[in-house]
Amino acid sequence: MTIGVSTPLTGHLAINNEPAEGLAAYADYINEQGGVEGRRIELKTVDNQGTVAGGASSARTILADNPFAICVLTTPAFTGAQTVLRTAPDTPALVLANGAAIKASDLPNVFGMYTDYTTESFAGIKYLTELGGKKIALVYDPTIVGEAGDAETDYAKSVDAELVSMINVPPTTTNYTPIIQQLKNAGADGVELQVGVQAIAGILKAAKEAGLNAEMMTYSSMLDSSTLAVAGDAAEGLYVTGLFPQLSASTDQLQEFNRVTSGDTHANTALGLIGWNAGMLITAAVKEALKDGGSLTPTSFQEALTSLGGSPGGVLPEIGWTPESHSAIDGGSPDVYTLYQVRNGAFTETQRP
Structure with missing residues (x-):
């Protein structure tokens, strides 16, 4: 069973190759056990450079070999791959x-293996208001x-808050002082950070130096030791919305993930766990398609993936897919996220106020 993987092996989004590393670790793990119902998972990886153009070209390369399925990593690459994916509606x-x-x-043949960042921004805004924030800023x-827009503004109003600033932070940004000044000028008392780990660290350090008095919240990709390592003491007090469990969770699934990926610094990460989880869902769907003598085809596989919605799957307590929508694994609900805070240099699960 060949799965083509379009992933940023190079470029400024190369850290987002970690889900591909997690998926590869899972494929090796399941293949060592004889595969899924006797079928090996073979991955063909193509660099998409984390760009729109790279997403299109890598998707063409992968689909030219007629794979059983294709996996696309990063939003820019998916944006580029969309037109190509439309030419292969059965894949x-x-x-x-x-x-x-x-x-x-x-696209009806596309299954979102991660969160909807708009939904997660809603979760961050909601939790910031529960912490007492009334003037919220979104840094992304x-x-x-x-792009952020009216949806976030309207949601803030729905929870009796005001979105006072939306600050666009390109990945090439290195000077974060002007961002802190914008937050001060806006009077923000709560800040949702949807940026990469280097920007998280830079903003937190600049905020600390400037004495910015605002609660800081970030999203689930940052629930990783790399955030603590890069941000250092400046991360203390940072809140994080998390959908996927921490790597230190004591569940059987997390213990097995850690056992297999231990020592692999690219797979044994929060992003790597997302790829591992995708592998687990692929396995579950294959088994579902073959149940009761069924056959494995692209159509039966898609039907089986859809059927996983509403039930526990992979490392998650519930997969948020429905027959009508399977674009995000969170099901579009801000309330499915767990709240964490950095305390004494570690992520600690926190009761919502």
């Missing part, structure tokens, strides 16, 4: 990108989460 596409972008594509990297 299942597993996408680790912003669920909002997947939903907007309206458009190459990761897309």
Whole structure:
């Protein structure tokens, strides 16, 4: 069973290759056990450079070999791959990108293996208001989460808050002092950070130096030791919305993930776990398609993936897919996220106020 993987092996989004590393670790793990119902998972990896053009070209390369399925990583690459994927409507596409972008594509063969960043921004805004925030700012990297807009503004109003600033932070940004000044000028008392780990660290350090008095919240990709390592003491007090469990969780699934990936610094990460989880869902769907003497085809595989919605799957307590929508694994609900805070240099699960 060949799955083509379009992933950023190079470029400024190369850290987002970690889900591909997690998926590869899972494929090796399941293949060593004889595969899925006797079928080996073979991955063909092509660099998409984390760009729109790279997404299109890598998708063409992969689909030319007629794979069983294709996996696309990063939102820019998926944006580029969409037109190509439309030419192969029978090929299942597993996408680790912003669920909002997947939903907007309206491609019925695409399954979102990650969160919808708009939904997660709602969760951050909601939790910040529960912490006492009334004037919320959204700081975002458009190459990761897309463009912010009216949806966030309207949601803030719905929870009796005001979105006072939306600050676009390109991934090439190195000077974060002007961002802190904008937050001060806006009077922000709560800040949702949807940027990469280097920007998280830079903003937190600049905020600490400037004495910015505002709660800081970030999204689930940052629930990783790399955030603590790069941000250092400046991360203390940072809140994080998390959908996927921490790597230190004591569940059987997490213990097995850690056992297999221990020592692999690229797979044994929060992003790597997302790829591993995708592998687990692929396995579950194959087994579902073959149940009761069924046959494994692209169509039966897609039907089986859809059927996983509403039930525990992979490392998650519930997969948020429905027959009508499978663009994001969070099901579009801000309330499915767990709240964490950095305390004494570690992520600690925190009760919502």
